[in-house]
Amino acid sequence: MTAENAQPVKPLYIVTGSTDSLGSTITRRLAEQGKALLLASRNIVKAQQYAAELRAATKNDDIQCLQLDLSSFDLVKDFVGRLKGLQRPVGALINNAGTLPRHSSISPDGYEHCVQVNFLSTALLSMLVRPLMIEGGRIIMSTSISRRWVSLPYEFPAVSHFTQIGAYAQSKLALTLFSIYLSTTLKTSRISVNCVNPGVIKSGMLALNKWADRVADYLVKPLPNVEGGVVPTLRALESTDTGFIFEGRTKQVKMSSVLNNRELFIKLCNDTMRILKKHLPAK
Numbered sequence: 001m002t003a004e005n006a007q008p009v010k011p012l013y014i015v016t017g018s019t020d021s022l023g024s025t026i027t028r029r030l031a032e033q034g035k036a037l038l039l040a041s042r043n044i045v046k047a048q049q050y051a052a053e054l055r056a057a058t059k060n061d062d063i064q065c066l067q068l069d070l071s072s073f074d075l076v077k078d079f080v081g082r083l084k085g086l087q088r089p090v091g092a093l094i095n096n097a098g099t100l101p102r103h104s105s106i107s108p109d110g111y112e113h114c115v116q117v118n119f120l121s122t123a124l125l126s127m128l129v130r131p132l133m134i135e136g137g138r139i140i141m142s143t144s145i146s147r148r149w150v151s152l153p154y155e156f157p158a159v160s161h162f163t164q165i166g167a168y169a170q171s172k173l174a175l176t177l178f179s180i181y182l183s184t185t186l187k188t189s190r191i192s193v194n195c196v197n198p199g200v201i202k203s204g205m206l207a208l209n210k211w212a213d214r215v216a217d218y219l220v221k222p223l224p225n226v227e228g229g230v231v232p233t234l235r236a237l238e239s240t241d242t243g244f245i246f247e248g249r250t251k252q253v254k255m256s257s258v259l260n261n262r263e264l265f266i267k268l269c270n271d272t273m274r275i276l277k278k279h280l281p282a283k
Contacts (some may be wrong), residue, residue: 010036017097104162118171147173192242198229
């Protein structure tokens with residue numbers, strides 16, 4: 001094939017947590033659209049098996065995998081290094097991966113594991129991938145309705161008193177607030193940053209303690225299935241807007257609507273950037 005006839009390289013659509021119930025549905029829908037996909041997953045064997053299934057089912061051969069572990073900054077940087085080695089432009093980064101651990105544990109970087117995975121490492125990944133993105137690229141952050149029930153303590157991202165839902169909700173609130181900062185700073189680069197709220201869906205993430213498991217089972221029975229949960233993500237990928245939270249099939253609100261304490265917001269952004277700058281390339 002001559003250079004004149006060569007097909008342009010499609011930009012990659014990266015989906016983190018690509019083998020969980022929500023992530024696997026997102027990747028399937030994008031594969032059906034013919035998108036070039038990169039399945040970023042902690043369980044690389046499971047991701048490779050799913051990628052093979054997608055190629056066979058959708059006849060889309062442009063699907064590959066890279067292992068991604070968000071439990072430490074070094075592992076995030078390792079992933080981005082291997083991503084650069086692919087020498088492919090990035091069209092979208094869909095930050096779907098998350099964790100809701102039952103018990104407290106501290107990451108190698110010294111933060112609550114839940115906060116590291118859901119917030120700090122996700123923020124670092126987004127900032128490291130941004131230079132690889134095409135003009136008009138999309139960064140999607142997965143938020144949660146649970147953010148409405150909490151506030152951030154002054155010492156955050158440190159967590160002095162761990163509760164399963166509390167740490168999870170605080171990590172999602174912090175990610176939503178930091179997305180306001182990213183959407184503002186990246187606007188001049190023509191990179192959009194939006195949040196999506198998939199709603200409460202029946203998945204492995206919805207696993208609390210023994211008594212709450214029964215309540216959760218009762219609550220999710222009347223709710224839409226996982227297919228409905230991916231709708232906000234697909235809407236955000238198609239939108240040219242930035243700085244919004246997408247919910248359901250039609251709802252779209254400004255991310256700034258969650259900003260109730262400007263002083264705390266500024267502190268969160270400053271503290272987060274102070275942490276992340278140690279892991280970002282020097283300008």
